[in-house]
Amino acid sequence: MAGKAQIPTKNSALISMIADEDTVVGFLLAGVGNVDLRRKTNYLIVDSKTTVKQIEDAFKEFTTREDIAIVMISQYVANMIRFLVDSYNKPIPAILEIPSKDHPYDPAHDSVLSRVKNLFSTESVASGRY
C-alpha cells in the first residue's frame, strides 16, 4: 500500500546503472559513478560475457541498497530479467528503463509505459508513438 511505503528523505543518494559499456561510460563521464571503500561500484557493465545471474544479483543489490535512489537499466538488459523488473513495486529506488545505443527503444516493453498506455485512450498520445 502506498501510504505505508516509507519514502526516505535523503540529501545524497546515488544513481546506479545496469547498462552496456558505452552508456555506462557516458554517465560515468558525467560523474554519477561511485566506488565505496570495499571497491563496490554502483554500476554494472553488461557485455556479451555477462550472465543473467550476474545481472539479477546486481539488480537485487542495487534495489536493496540504502543509498541508491534511481536504478537506470538498459531496456534490453531489463528484458533479460523482465520477471524481476515487473515484480519490483517499491517507490524507492525508482527503476528507469533507458534506451541503449544499439537497441532501439520499444515503449511496449516498458513495464510502466505499458500501464500508461492502458490508461490512455487509443486516440491520445500512445497512438502517436507507433
Next chain:
Amino acid sequence: MSGQTQRLNVVPTVTMLGAMKARLVGATRGHALLKKKSDALTVQFRQILKKIVSAKESMGDVMKTSAFSLTEAKYVAGDNIKHIVLENVQTAAIKIRSRQENIAGVKLPKFEHYSDGETKNDLTGLARGGQQIQLCRGAYVKAIEVLVELASLQTSFLTLDEAIKTTNRRVNALENVVKPRIENTISYIKGELDELEREDFFRLKKIQGYKRREIERQRANAKLFAEEQLAEKVSLQKGVSISSAHNLLSAAAEKDEDIIF
C-alpha cells in the same frame, strides 16, 4: 446477500438507533471526503501521465544526442578513453536529493539532482579531444536531468496508482457494504421498535377491555344486589321474608311431591 441478512448484530433499542444514525452520518461524510480525495488524486494522476509520455519522448532524443556525442568523443580522443573513465571512478559528483510532496495526503517522492563538489577535469588534460569530452559530459549531464525528472514522475505514477486504487476500494466499500448494512440495521431497529409499540398498544387495549368488563360485572352485581334488597324490603312489608318464601317453596317442593296433585 441482500435485505435482512446484511445487518449488524445489535439489540434493537432507541439508544442503538441513535448510535446507528450517528454512524450512518459518519459513513456518509467519510464517503464524500474519500470521493473528493479520489477525484483530486485522479486529476494529479492525469497530469503526471501526460508528463511521463512527453518525458519519455524527450528521453529518447536526449539519449540519442548523448550517445552521438560519446561516439564523437571516442573518435577524437581515441577508443581508450573509456578505460581511463572506468578507472577514474571515485566518488559520485552528481547525486540525488529526494524529498516528499504531499498530494491529498499521499506522499509522492520527488527527486532532484545536484552536483557535489567540483567537476572532474582530469580527463580534459589529455592530449586530444578535451573539447569533445566536455561536450559529451554536458550531454550526459543533460540526459541525467531528464532521466531524474522521469524517474520522479514514474515513481509518483506508481505511488499514485496504488493510492487511487486503495481510495477507490474504500469508497466502494463504504458505498456498497458499510452504508447499506447500517441502513438495514436502522430499518431493522425501527421495525422492531414499531412492533414493540404495537404490542404495547395492544396490551393496553386488552387491559382496558378487561377493566371495563370487570367494572360492568361489578355494576351488574351491584344492580342485582340492589334489586334483591328491594324485593326483600317489599316482601318484609308484606310479612313474608322473601328468602323464607323461597325456602317454603323449595322445602315444599322437596318434601311433598304431590301437594297439588
